[in-house]
Ligand SMILES: [Ca+2]
């Protein structure tokens with residue numbers, strides 16, 4: 001009888017751990033709504049940051065609502081790097097901003113100060129410290145921190161499999 005009880009306790013423990021994996025984000029990633037986010041500790045060009053996110057099975061963040069933006073602004077304020085790349089670019093048509101992952105035109109915008117003001121020399125979107133992490137158009141070649149985003153259920157599957 002003791003052995004049976006041990007097996008049941010062990011099974012419950014395994015089951016609980018499994019449930020936590022299925023519901024959460026990978027270690028180092030933070031959950032908000034249906035997404036998991038990673039705010040990088042290192043700085044990269046926008047293009048390299050985009051590739052790094054893809055290798056982590058994610059994309060540079062698409063910030064599509066005030067709620068998502070406020071959450072990421074607060075995280076950026078906590079970590080406090082100068083800038084955080086997100087997925088938006090106007091590299092194809094000047095001043096037409098799109099999310100690259102979806103190809104969608106950006107509808108929710110949160111420009112800081114007089115942004116966007118860099119014209120052809122600023123084609124990548126960053127949360128910018130000088131504007132309280134409202135948005136700025138910056139040179140895509142500059143090394144900045146960055147934010148990756150992926151769906152929480154995909155991240156959970158990645159954990160269980162990995
Ligand atoms: Ca998003």
Ligand SMILES: [Ca+2]
Pocket residue numbers: 090091094095118119120121122123124137
């Ligand atoms: Ca531009």
